[in-house]
Amino acid sequence: MLGVVENHSLPRTAAFFDLDKTVIAKSSTLTFSKSFYQGGLINRRAALRTAYAQFVFLVGGMDHDQMERTREYLSALVRGWNVQQVKEIVAETLHELIDPIIYDEAASLIEEHHTAGRDVVIVSTSGAEVVEPIGELLGADRVVATRMVVGEDGCFTGEVEYYAYGPTKAEAIKELAESEGYDLERCHAYSDSVTDLPMLQAVGHPHAVNPDRALRREALARGWPILDFHRPVRLKQRLPGFAVPPRPALVAVAAIGAAAATAGLVWYANRRRSTVA
Structure with a gap:
C-alpha cells in the first residue's frame, strides 16, 4: 500500500505505467487485430500473423529485435487505414x-496513486488510437503513445511521427515533468520490459512488474521492487455500478479471434516441428 497523501506545497508527482503486460495481460495493439479483421481492415493472413505475434508476446515477451520487426510490420500494415x-x-x-x-x-x-494525489500517466509503445481510449477507461490523467502520420485523406501513411519506445519514453516523461512540474525523484514508474530501463531509471521509485529475465536481473541488482500481477479482472467486478451495454453483433468477432489465435498456435507448432526436423 502506498498510503501517503501528497503534500501540495511540494512539487507535483506522477506514476508512469507501461501498458502491455504491466496494466493489461496482453498486447493492446495485437488484441484488436480480431476486430480489425472483422471490420475489413486486415485479411485472414494478417490476422493469423498478429495472432502468432500475440502468442510470442504472451509466452516470453519480445526482445528489441522482435519489437523492431513488429513495428515495421505494423507500420506497413496500417498504411491506408x-x-x-x-x-x-x-x-x-x-x-x-x-x-x-x-x-x-x-x-x-492506479487507484492508490490517485488517492495519494499523484497523476497517472500511461506510457505505451502502442498507437495513440488504441492507448488513449484505454487510458480513459483506466482513469489515467495523461497518455504517451506512438503516433502515426495521417495524410490529408484521413488515412495512415505508414510513417511513424513519434515512436514511444526505449529512451524516447524517458525523454517523454522528462518533458512532461518539466511542463507539469513533476518532481521525478518522487515519481513512480512501472514496467515489465528491460527496454523500459531508461524510463525506470528516470524516476525515484521504479518498479519491475512481471519482468522479463533481463529486467528481473537489473531489478535484483539495483534493489528495485519486483511485483507479480496475475489477476485480470473486469472493471464491473471491481465497480458494481459499472455497466456496458450488450453488443450482440460482436459475438462473431470473439469467435473469429479465437479461431485466428488457434490457427496461430498451430502454425507456430508446425514451424517448430519443421525447424527441428
Missing part, C-alpha cells in the same frame, strides 16, 4: 476486449 474507422472499431470493442484483461493489482495501484 482510415483513422476514423480505427477509432470507431476501438471504441465499439474496447470493453469486450480490454476490460477482461486489466490486472486487478494494476487497477488497485
Whole structure:
C-alpha cells in the first residue's frame, strides 16, 4: 500500500505505467487485430500473423529485435487505414476486449496513486488510437503513445511521427515533468520490459512488474521492487455500478479471434516441428 497523501506545497508527482503486460495481460495493439479483421481492415493472413505475434508476446515477451520487426510490420500494415474507422472499431470493442484483461493489482495501484494525489500517466509503445481510449477507461490523467502520420485523406501513411519506445519514453516523461512540474525523484514508474530501463531509471521509485529475465536481473541488482500481477479482472467486478451495454453483433468477432489465435498456435507448432526436423 502506498498510503501517503501528497503534500501540495511540494512539487507535483506522477506514476508512469507501461501498458502491455504491466496494466493489461496482453498486447493492446495485437488484441484488436480480431476486430480489425472483422471490420475489413486486415485479411485472414494478417490476422493469423498478429495472432502468432500475440502468442510470442504472451509466452516470453519480445526482445528489441522482435519489437523492431513488429513495428515495421505494423507500420506497413496500417498504411491506408482510415483513422476514423480505427477509432470507431476501438471504441465499439474496447470493453469486450480490454476490460477482461486489466490486472486487478494494476487497477488497485492506479487507484492508490490517485488517492495519494499523484497523476497517472500511461506510457505505451502502442498507437495513440488504441492507448488513449484505454487510458480513459483506466482513469489515467495523461497518455504517451506512438503516433502515426495521417495524410490529408484521413488515412495512415505508414510513417511513424513519434515512436514511444526505449529512451524516447524517458525523454517523454522528462518533458512532461518539466511542463507539469513533476518532481521525478518522487515519481513512480512501472514496467515489465528491460527496454523500459531508461524510463525506470528516470524516476525515484521504479518498479519491475512481471519482468522479463533481463529486467528481473537489473531489478535484483539495483534493489528495485519486483511485483507479480496475475489477476485480470473486469472493471464491473471491481465497480458494481459499472455497466456496458450488450453488443450482440460482436459475438462473431470473439469467435473469429479465437479461431485466428488457434490457427496461430498451430502454425507456430508446425514451424517448430519443421525447424527441428
